[in-house]
Each structure stands twice: as structure tokens, then as C-alpha cells.
Amino acid sequence: MLFPTVTFAIFFLIVLPLNWLTMHSPRNWQIMMLVASYLFYAWWDPWFVLLLAGSTLFNQLIAVRIFKAEAPRARKALLWVGIAGNLAFLGWFKYWNFFAGSAQDAAGTLGIQLDPGFVAVVLPVGISFYTFMALSYIIDTWRGTYEPVSLSRFAVFLSFFPHLVAGPIVRPAELIPQFDNPPDPREVDATRGFALILGGLFLKVVLASTCAKLVDPVFGSPKLHSAPEVLLAIYAYAVQIFSDFAGYSTIAIGVALLLGFRFPDNFNSPYRATSVQDFWRRWHMTLSRWLRDYLYIPLGGNRGSRFETERNLMLTMVIGGLWHGANWTFLFWGALHGSALIVERLARGRREARGKPPMAKWLAWLITFNFVCFAWIFFRAETFGQALGVIERLFTGWGQGSPAISLGVVAAVATGIGIQFLPVNFWANFQARVSRFPYYAQGAAAGFVLMVINVLGPAGVAPFIYFQF
Amino acid sequence: MDEHGLPQQDPRRRTMPAGHVLVALFIGLVVAALLNAQGMHKQALSKGPGVGRDIAGTLTAALAGVSGVFQIDQPRKLLKAALGRSGDDKLVGKLAITAKAPAAPTVPTKPVYSAAKPMSLYLTGDSLITDPAPVLLDKISTNPAIKPLGLTDVHAATGLVQPEIFNWFEYLPQQIKALKPDMTVATFGANDGLGFTGVAGADEFGTPAWLAEYARRVGGVMDLITAKGGQLVMLGLPIPRDPALAARWAKMNVIQKSEATKRKGLVAYVDLFDKFKDAKGRYADFLPDSNRQLQRARSSDGIHYESLGATIVTDAIIEAINSLATVPGLGAEPAAGAAPPSTNPT
Numbered sequence: 001m002l003f004p005t006v007t008f009a010i011f012f013l014i015v016l017p018l019n020w021l022t023m024h025s026p027r028n029w030q031i032m033m034l035v036a037s038y039l040f041y042a043w044w045d046p047w048f049v050l051l052l053a054g055s056t057l058f059n060q061l062i063a064v065r066i067f068k069a070e071a072p073r074a075r076k077a078l079l080w081v082g083i084a085g086n087l088a089f090l091g092w093f094k095y096w097n098f099f100a101g102s103a104q105d106a107a108g109t110l111g112i113q114l115d116p117g118f119v120a121v122v123l124p125v126g127i128s129f130y131t132f133m134a135l136s137y138i139i140d141t142w143r144g145t146y147e148p149v150s151l152s153r154f155a156v157f158l159s160f161f162p163h164l165v166a167g168p169i170v171r172p173a174e175l176i177p178q179f180d181n182p183p184d185p186r187e188v189d190a191t192r193g194f195a196l197i198l199g200g201l202f203l204k205v206v207l208a209s210t211c212a213k214l215v216d217p218v219f220g221s222p223k224l225h226s227a228p229e230v231l232l233a234i235y236a237y238a239v240q241i242f243s244d245f246a247g248y249s250t251i252a253i254g255v256a257l258l259l260g261f262r263f264p265d266n267f268n269s270p271y272r273a274t275s276v277q278d279f280w281r282r283w284h285m286t287l288s289r290w291l292r293d294y295l296y297i298p299l300g301g302n303r304g305s306r307f308e309t310e311r312n313l314m315l316t317m318v319i320g321g322l323w324h325g326a327n328w329t330f331l332f333w334g335a336l337h338g339s340a341l342i343v344e345r346l347a348r349g350r351r352e353a354r355g356k357p358p359m360a361k362w363l364a365w366l367i368t369f370n371f372v373c374f375a376w377i378f379f380r381a382e383t384f385g386q387a388l389g390v391i392e393r394l395f396t397g398w399g400q401g402s403p404a405i406s407l408g409v410v411a412a413v414a415t416g417i418g419i420q421f422l423p424v425n426f427w428a429n430f431q432a433r434v435s436r437f438p439y440y441a442q443g444a445a446a447g448f449v450l451m452v453i454n455v456l457g458p459a460g461v462a463p464f465i466y467f468q469f
Numbered sequence: 470m471d472e473h474g475l476p477q478q479d480p481r482r483r484t485m486p487a488g489h490v491l492v493a494l495f496i497g498l499v500v501a502a503l504l505n506a507q508g509m510h511k512q513a514l515s516k517g518p519g520v521g522r523d524i525a526g527t528l529t530a531a532l533a534g535v536s537g538v539f540q541i542d543q544p545r546k547l548l549k550a551a552l553g554r555s556g557d558d559k560l561v562g563k564l565a566i567t568a569k570a571p572a573a574p575t576v577p578t579k580p581v582y583s584a585a586k587p588m589s590l591y592l593t594g595d596s597l598i599t600d601p602a603p604v605l606l607d608k609i610s611t612n613p614a615i616k617p618l619g620l621t622d623v624h625a626a627t628g629l630v631q632p633e634i635f636n637w638f639e640y641l642p643q644q645i646k647a648l649k650p651d652m653t654v655a656t657f658g659a660n661d662g663l664g665f666t667g668v669a670g671a672d673e674f675g676t677p678a679w680l681a682e683y684a685r686r687v688g689g690v691m692d693l694i695t696a697k698g699g700q701l702v703m704l705g706l707p708i709p710r711d712p713a714l715a716a717r718w719a720k721m722n723v724i725q726k727s728e729a730t731k732r733k734g735l736v737a738y739v740d741l742f743d744k745f746k747d748a749k750g751r752y753a754d755f756l757p758d759s760n761r762q763l764q765r766a767r768s769s770d771g772i773h774y775e776s777l778g779a780t781i782v783t784d785a786i787i788e789a790i791n792s793l794a795t796v797p798g799l800g801a802e803p804a805a806g807a808a809p810p811s812t813n814p815t
């Protein structure tokens with residue numbers, strides 16, 4: 001079930017009152033929300049629900065066993081069983097064909113014919129998101145920072161439909177306590193919820209879909225496009241991927257708010273970042289935090305030598321890249337960001353040692369933004385050949401017409417970048433003002449904005465890009 | 470932020486009771502539905518035949534009626550007009566096709582192209598052209614006897630059954646007139662397994678009236694493309710993973726092939742259905758490549774192509790172009806070792 005559809009609107013009109021009517025009875029609420037979330041997920045494929053239920057049972061079993069085990073070795077062994085089980089689950093669906101194909105290619109270069117046995121499996125939507133959430137649960141239990149909850153509460157936590165298919169990646173300690181202390185039905189933060197849903201729809205339906213009109217043909221056949229078209233398409237993809245993913249996250253946070261639950265923020269104007277480190281504090285923040293807390297710090301973080309710190313940074317970014325998809329281009333994208341983080345650390349250290357002032361902010365922004373956009377080329381391209389084709393065209397495609405550049409795409413790119421620079425409190429002030437209007441006026445205004453979004457968006461909205469991750 | 474790092478509620482923002490949230494949400498959706506009634510009605514009619522479309526069509530027709538009577542549809546109309554897209558919500562009645570079919574099978578002289586007189590090539594159709602197009606364009610990029618015409622003209626999720634969604638019969642004559650392609654490669658049909666709206670007896674897929682109307686439209690689109698003297702490579706539909714859909718596509722392929730046969734020399738039909746079957750004659754996600762190594766040929770949706778699939782289609786297109794015209798240096802390299810070539814130039 002996609003958020004920007006009539007089907008979801010009807011689903012939500014049924015679930016919203018049921019949510020508030022059952023809120024006073026935790027047991028009834030859990031049953032209702034579990035059924036609703038599984039129905040939401042089954043809309044893609046009923047078989048996916050079995051996988052989700054299987055993951056829930058497995059991780060609950062491991063977490064309870066870890067909690068009950070007293071010997072540290074037994075606890076650690078159980079933790080590794082849990083991690084291996086989750087990674088095997090993810091690996092089978094997401095990475096098997098990738099590794100099999102890579103092995104086949106490697107064997108082929110040595111003159112060995114290898115048929116590694118490709119599997120014809122459909123990648124279940126959201127598998128990477130809920131697997132990471134389940135890993136948080138068992139790792140936090142092992143660390144002793146969280147105690148396992150009942151199976152029903154864990155099942156609702158893992159399947160809660162607003163975050164199920166594309167995050168934000170919520171931690172058990174962030175969401176489960178909210179289940180235990182139900183929100184007050186007299187005080188719903190609805191204005192913010194409505195604003196987030198509409199804002200997310202605008203990002204997805206208008207900006208992302210408009211940018212895709214240029215991005216898809218240019219990345220499909222760069223040779224047919226001029227350098228200005230390719231350059232604009234690269235910036236357009238930066239806006240598209242942001243609008244697509246931030247759009248989904250924003251709608252998810254808004255939907256959860258209307259149900260009375262708070263999610264962590266996932267994006268904070270990433271394209272106003274003035275360093276790559278700053279970018280990762282603003283882009284997909286819940287994944288960045290996850291990678292920091294469950295990968296970078298356990299690897300040693302920055303506690304060891306300079307080499308060890310740099311190795312940990314690179315490993316974290318490469319694995320983060322691979323999380324996005326089973327392709328060498330994703331891995332390279334992660335490595336590019338890892339390298340940039342290392343270079344930044346070195347440069348900062350040297351500058352500080354020499355007592356030099358930091359780089360001018362505008363210059364730092366310009367370099368960061370263009371580096372991030374350059375790295376997106378490898379994220380978007382399906383092969384290195386395609387990525388290099390796009391880059392090559394940037395240098396060779398001058399002096400010809402650019403019919404693919406339309407006012408709509410230019411406006412979408414300008415808007416997508418421009419909104420990053422709105423004052424920090426702009427939306428908070430706007431929401432505070434709108435919240436003073438009567439509820440029926442807010443509803444009517446939301447209806448009007450929905451119409452505007454529908455008209456501005458091109459026909460046919462593609463599925464969210466991040467679903468495939 | 471609170472102790473869990475979650476954003477705190479801004480104290481300046483007023484909250485509302487859950488009941489008011491529900492009412493506000495309901496009002497918002499009703500207002501949006503009334504303002505967007507025309508667009509929703511058009512979208513409802515584009516669904517596949519069945520109870521769902523009947524209910525959605527009736528409800529949205531009533532909404533559009535109310536919206537029109539009280540002029541609630543004016544903001545949408547004004548906004549659409551300002552964007553130059555006034556025709557978006559227009560419903561197509563009886564479909565007129567301007568080009569005429571040839572009276573008798575025509576076999577024009579096979580045109581000969583060269584670097585001095587290159588063949589202009591136009592690629593168009595629904596999303597099934599998206600993946601083969603760049604592979605084809607890459608293969609011909611160094612051939613001076615072929616001149617691709619601009620962008621690959623893809624209109625995803627469109628077809629010949631629903632001109633309400635995108636009207637190829639209005640669009641193609643303009644494109645052909647403007648571009649004057651010598652050769653067009655086109656694919657239609659992937660979104661056509663639906664009933665027609667407003668065609669008596671053709672409301673359900675596969676009825677005799679449906680088959681007759683679809684044949685009229687397929688033939689019509691071939692005539693529109695070849696009306697200015699150009700030739701057409703019509704790509705048939707590849708077997709999809711879903712068996713029910715496969716049965717529909719097989720029927721549509723029969724019509725496409727039959728209409729192409731009537732326009733011999735002008736249109737070459739490319740049979741892709743069997744090219745994507747495994748050795749046992751079933752749909753296959755993976756096929757052997759030219760080195761007989763298994764590679765993914767179809768995307769996870771069981772419809773579109775992956776790299777190997779796009780290469781298989783490209784080779785079939787090149788073979789079909791060669792059957793219609795003489796283009797120096799245009800040779801197909803076999804991509805797949807599984808299925809024998811089954812291109813059927815007519």
C-alpha cells in the first residue's frame with residue numbers, strides 16, 4: 001500500500017478512529033495495530049507477512065534467551081546466532097544473486113565456468129529497515145540497555161505500519177515506551193501531522209516525480225544528451241532522491257503523529273551541509289545513528305590509532321553503501337563518502353595544528369554539495385559503465401542544443417535546493433500559526449493543498465526509490 | 470529533544486482532540502475529492518474492468534457532477550490552464566483514427582541507407598522500451614548510417630486502450646510530422662489488458678468486440694506511424710511472469726502480428742514472447758547469455774527487462790530493421806544462447 005493513494009486514505013480513515021478507540025486497552029490496541037500493520041504489508045504480497053512474522057518470532061526468541069542467559073559466553077554466542085540469522089535472512093533475499101554473480105564473474109576471468117545457482121526471489125519491501133530494527137533489539141538486550149518486552153509489543157514495534165517499509169529506523173527505546181504510556185487523546189499534535197503529510201506529498205509527488213522526467217532519460221542514455229542536460233540531471237537526481245526519501249519519511253512521521261506517536265527526525269536540510277561529516281548528520285539520520293552505534297563504535301570508533309579510526313570509518317561507509325543495494329556501484333558510493341570523511345579529518349587536523357581558520361562557509365558548502373552530487377552519480381547508475389558514461393558526457397557534450405531542459409525541471413531543482421535554506425524555525429513558526437485555526441478550517445485548507453499537489457505533479461507517481469532498499 | 474532523542478512538541482503549537490483530528494481529516498479528503506473530482510473520475514475509468522471500476526466510476530461521476538454544478542472544479546481547471554495542461558482531464562469519447570490502412574498488402578522497395586543518407590530512428594512506446602532503448606542506441610552510436618532522433622519517447626503506463634490516460638492517436642501524428650522518422654521502433658500493449666470505455670460490447674477484455682476494436686487501434690497506430698512514408702518495427706510483448714497476464718498478452722500479440730502482416734514491407738513485427746521462455750517453455754527470470762552463463766533477463770516485477778533482456782530485445786530489433794531496410798554495418802551479435810531467433814518480419 002503506497003502512502004499517496006486513495007487505498008491508503010481509506011485504510012487510514014478506518015485505522016485512525018480504531019487506534020484512538022482502543023488506545024485505553026493496550027491489549028486490544030496491540031491486536032488492532034498488528035492486524036492493521038500486517039494488512040498494510042500484505043497489500044504488496046501476502047507472503048511477505050510470513051517473513052515479517054518469522055523475523056519477529058526469531059528475534060524475540062533470541063532476545064529473551066540472551067536476557068535469561070547468565071554466562072557471558074552464552075549471551076555472546078546467542079547474540080552471534082541472532083546477528084548471523086538476521087544477516088543470513090537479509091543476505092538470501094537481497095545479496096545472494098549479487099555475490100553469486102560476482103563469484104561467477106571472478107571465476108570467468110580465471111577461465112572457470114561457474115553456475116552458482118541464481119535464485120528467483122522477489123525482494124520483500126522494507127526488509128533492510130525492519131531487519132536493522134530487529135538487530136537493534138537483540139544488540140540492546142545483549143548490552144543490557146534494554147529488556148525484552150512481550151511478543152505482542154515487539155511484534156507491533158517491528159511491524160508498526162508508518163515506519164514498516166522505508167523507515168525511519170526506530171529504536172526499541174524510542175517507540176516501545178510510547179506503547180506503554182499511551183498518548184492523551186485530547187491532545188493530538190495534529191497540525192504538525194497534517195503539515196508533515198502534505199509536505200511529504202509535495203516532495204514526492206511534485207518534486208521527485210518532476211525531476212525523474214529528466215533524470216531517467218539522461219541516465220538511461222547519456223550519449224544522447226548535452227552536457228548542460230547531464231549537469232542538470234545530476235543536480236535533479238540529488239533533489240529527486242532527497243524528495244523521494246525525505247518525502248516518505250516525512251509522511252511516515254506525520255501519520256505516526258496523527259496516531260499519537262513520535263518518531264525521530266530523519267532529515268535536516270542535508271544539502272545545506274558544509275562538510276561530508278555534517279551531511280551524514282543531516283541525511284538519513286536514523287541510519288547514520290544506527291551505523292554509528294552498532295557498527296562504527298563496536299569496531300573501535302575513533303578510540304584507536306589514526307589508521308584504525310580511518311579503517312573503521314571506511315568500513316562503516318562501505319557497509320552503509322552496500323545496505324542500499326546489492327551492487328558494486330553502491331559499495332563504491334559508500335567508499336567515496338568514506339574517503340571524503342577521512343580526507344576531511346586529515347585536513348581538519350592539519351589546519352588546527354597550523355592554527356589556520358576554517359574554510360569560508362560558502363566555499364565549504366559549494367565543495368560539499370558538489371561532492372555529494374558527484375557521488376550520487378554512482379548511486380543512481382546501474383553499472384560503472386553507465387556512471388562513467390554520464391561523467392564523460394559532462395566533458396564532451398558541449399555546444400549542442402538542450403531540448404530536454406524544461407522550466408518545470410529547473411523549477412523543481414531550484415525549489416528542492418532552495419527549501420534547504422529556509423530559516424531553521426520557518427516550518428515550526430508556520431505550524432504554530434496554523435494550529436490556531438479551527439480544526440475544520442485546517443481540514444479544508446489541507447484538502448485545497450492536496451488538490452494543488454495533485455495538479456502540480458506529473459501523471460503517474462513512481463514507487464518510492466527507498467522501497468527497494 | 471526528550472530523553473530518547475525524540476523531537477519535543479513545540480509549546481506554541483495548539484493540539485486538538487482525536488475526534489477533531491478525524492473530522493478534520495475527513496473534511497480534508499472530501500474537499501480534495503470535490504476539487505479533484507474530474508481527475509479522479511478519469512483515473513477511476515482507467516482501472517481494469519470489474520466491480521472496482523464500476524463502483525469507483527459511479528462514485529466519482531457523482532462527485533464530478535456535484536463539483537461541476539457548484540463550480541468547485543474551477544480552481545483545478547484554472548490551475549491546469551495556467552500550467553498549459555487543460556486537456557489532462559478530458560475524457561475521450563469514440564476514438565477517431567485519421568490514417569487509413571493500405572487497401573492491399575504493400576511491399577515498398579527496401580530502402581538503402583548510408584553515411585551520406587542516414588536512417589533517422591525514432592524510439593517510442595510504453596515503459597517496455599525504456600531498457601532496450603539505451604542498449605540499442607549504444608550499439609548504433611558509432612554507425613554513421615543511423616541518426617537517432619532525440620530522446621527515447623517513453624510514456625510509461627500508457628497504451629492504446631486508454632486514450633484518457635495518454636492519447637497516442639493524437640500524439641503520434643504530431644511527432645511523425647515533426648520528426649519525419651525513416652524508421653520507428655515502438656512497443657504498445659503492456660497496459661492494454663483492460664476493457665474499453667464507451668465501446669459497445671468491448672467492456673470486457675477478450676470479447677469479439679474487444680478483439681475487433683483492439684485490432685482497429687493497433688492497425689490504426691501502425692498507419693499513423695507509417696503515414697508519412699516511414700517504416701515501423703513493432704515489438705511484441707514478452708511472456709510475463711503472471712500466467713493470467715501471459716494469456717492476455719498472447720492474445721494481443723496475435724492481433725499485433727496479424728495487423729503487421731497486413732502492412733508487409735512497412736511494418737516488421739518482433740515476436741518476443743518465446744524469447745523469454747526457459748527450455749521447458751515457461752517464463753524465465755534468468756536466461757543464458759552468449760557465453761551460456763545464466764544472467765538475469767527480467768526485472769523483479771516479472772515484466773520489464775534487466776540488462777540481458779534488453780540486449781535480447783535489441784538484437785531482435787536490429788534483425789527486424791535489417792529485414793525492412795539496408796543499413797551498412799548493422800549486425801546483431803547474439804546475446805542469448807537459450808532460445809533460437811524467433812523474429813518474424815512480415
